[in-house]
Amino acid sequence: MSNLELPSSTDLRAYFAEAMDAFFRAAARTPVVTRDLAVAGTAVRLHVAGAAMLPAATRALSHLETTTPPDGPRLDVYAWDGASAGVAMPRPTWPIDAYRERGEIQTIDDAGFRAAATAAGPILELWDRETHRAMVWVRDDAALRWYDRSAPCLRIFSWWLSDRGRQMVHGAAVGIDGRAVLLAGRGGSGKSNAAMGSLGAGLDYLGDDYAVIEPGDEPTVHGLYNTGKVHARDLPRLPFLDGLVANASRFDTDKAMFFFDDRFRSQVRAKAALRAVVLPELDLRQPTRLRRASPGAALRALSMTTIGQLPHAGGEVFRRLATVARQRPAFHLHVGHDAVVRVPLLLRRLAAGDMDAGVDD
Amino acid sequence: MDRSVRFRPATARVIHEMFDDEVVIVDLDTGRYFCVQEAGADIWRLMLTGQSVAEMAASLAARYDASEDALADATARLCDELVRERLVAATTDTPAARDAAPLNAADPRRPFTPPALQVYTDMQDLLLLDPIHEVDATGWPVAKADDPA
Numbered sequence: 001m002s003n004l005e006l007p008s009s010t011d012l013r014a015y016f017a018e019a020m021d022a023f024f025r026a027a028a029r030t031p032v033v034t035r036d037l038a039v040a041g042t043a044v045r046l047h048v049a050g051a052a053m054l055p056a057a058t059r060a061l062s063h064l065e066t067t068t069p070p071d072g073p074r075l076d077v078y079a080w081d082g083a084s085a086g087v088a089m090p091r092p093t094w095p096i097d098a099y100r101e102r103g104e105i106q107t108i109d110d111a112g113f114r115a116a117a118t119a120a121g122p123i124l125e126l127w128d129r130e131t132h133r134a135m136v137w138v139r140d141d142a143a144l145r146w147y148d149r150s151a152p153c154l155r156i157f158s159w160w161l162s163d164r165g166r167q168m169v170h171g172a173a174v175g176i177d178g179r180a181v182l183l184a185g186r187g188g189s190g191k192s193n194a195a196m197g198s199l200g201a202g203l204d205y206l207g208d209d210y211a212v213i214e215p216g217d218e219p220t221v222h223g224l225y226n227t228g229k230v231h232a233r234d235l236p237r238l239p240f241l242d243g244l245v246a247n248a249s250r251f252d253t254d255k256a257m258f259f260f261d262d263r264f265r266s267q268v269r270a271k272a273a274l275r276a277v278v279l280p281e282l283d284l285r286q287p288t289r290l291r292r293a294s295p296g297a298a299l300r301a302l303s304m305t306t307i308g309q310l311p312h313a314g315g316e317v318f319r320r321l322a323t324v325a326r327q328r329p330a331f332h333l334h335v336g337h338d339a340v341v342r343v344p345l346l347l348r349r350l351a352a353g354d355m356d357a358g359v360d361d
Numbered sequence: 362m363d364r365s366v367r368f369r370p371a372t373a374r375v376i377h378e379m380f381d382d383e384v385v386i387v388d389l390d391t392g393r394y395f396c397v398q399e400a401g402a403d404i405w406r407l408m409l410t411g412q413s414v415a416e417m418a419a420s421l422a423a424r425y426d427a428s429e430d431a432l433a434d435a436t437a438r439l440c441d442e443l444v445r446e447r448l449v450a451a452t453t454d455t456p457a458a459r460d461a462a463p464l465n466a467a468d469p470r471r472p473f474t475p476p477a478l479q480v481y482t483d484m485q486d487l488l489l490l491d492p493i494h495e496v497d498a499t500g501w502p503v504a505k506a507d508d509p510a
Binding site: 118 | 485486488490502504
């Protein structure tokens with residue numbers, strides 16, 4: 001392949017085979033830890049080579065560990081970092097022009113192989129639809145952003161789950177008694193703060209940045225990551241997070257990040273029935289209030305940043321999320337000056353099925 | 362605009378979802394989102410059935426309290442905008458129902474508000490981030506100091 005040609009799926013499969021050889025060389029030099037997970041109702045086995053990579057690959061997912069994996073096909077994910085294993089990854093066989101929007105590595109065909117990279121790290125994620133195998137490689141774990149530590153295997157999970165009819169969404173989810181609301185909107189709309197505030201008020205927590213929707217007559221929302229992130233400037237309003245900040249030395253470049261695998265573990269949920277879609281927007285001059293939103297507004301909020309972030313996401317994602325927007329009521333949540341008390345209260349009521357309380361029509 | 366002109370979606374990468382009074386349209390190539398409501402949603406629906414501007418105005422006159430001429434003007438303006446945004450293209454194809462139903466004649470009449478095409482760029486903004494434009498000597502992407510987290 002010349003340096004100007006885009007790779008084919010066959011080229012990437014050949015690269016994956018070389019990368020697997022590199023993984024097994026790394027595994028010969030460093031302990032491999034295996035974790036079985038139930039990810040949105042599917043079986044996933046993580047194989048992590050290298051002690052350095054272990055926390056980044058597993059901690060945010062620890063609440064999904066299981067000794068009785070779900071029935072059905074299993075995804076095997078091989079995770080390793082080159083620095084701690086002392087093994088080099090094969091050099092990329094694709095040209096710089098192959099890197100597209102959202103980090104996609106573009107192929108000339110669509111034969112069931114997906115690849116994406118991020119510059120920070122760098123991180124490379126590969127997924128082979130045929131063999132149900134995937135790899136996440138980081139050149140140096142120490143170079144990972146906390147943003148990436150909060151959502152390991154994000155792209156791999158989105159490809160794998162999409163193939164199983166489930167849709168990863170950019171959104172937060174909180175709830176009560178096995179029912180939940182999904183908060184959707186652009187970055188800065190207040191999703192994370194609403195989710196954190198709800199956690200502090202005792203609600204169930206399914207994530208602040210990503211969740212998975214399983215469509216059906218009764219759509220389900222799955223939690224993926226037991227993590228949360230807020231701007232450091234918001235911490236004084238969230239005192240229950242004292243002592244939980246995982247990255248205090250990195251506030252200059254990252255948001256404050258938290259793992260809820262210990263404190264608040266009992267509130268972290270893997271699954272809930274989806275009751276409503278909530279579209280937060282900051283309006284701190286006013287009291288917090290709810291207003292009904294159209295299905296079209298819900299679809300826009302759910303799909304714009306989801307498709308904008310996830311490699312290879314497109315029309316199928318749009319149509320799946322449209323189905324959900326038709327099935328469940330949507331509300332604008334104007335996050336006001338009384339948000340600390342009022343937001344968890346309103347979200348609890350919506351999750352519980354009270355679709356009229358506190359709604360200004 | 363010639364009122365006999367008909368339109369079709371510009372490309373297969375322009376997709377839409379219709380709700381009762383609202384249509385959400387996406388150009389997957391640019392990442393731009395669009396929304397039309399009420400009469401605008403009806404115009405989109407009628408356009409997909411292959412109606413010309415004049416035929417759309419006649420259909421709308423059965424539902425909206427406005428003259429057919431005013432409805433034709435508003436329809437032409439919206440179609441112009443849709444063409445400018447490359448969501449639809451004029452066609453000389455024989456009209457044939459594509460994937461939408463005409464208006465329901467049993468629906469009650471309603472006041473007419475000229476439709477507006479709303480544009481949303483959240484997805485486009487994300488696509489334009491283009492995080493990878495340099496690689497190092499080993500071929501791996503290089504992070505810029507200001508890469509978004």
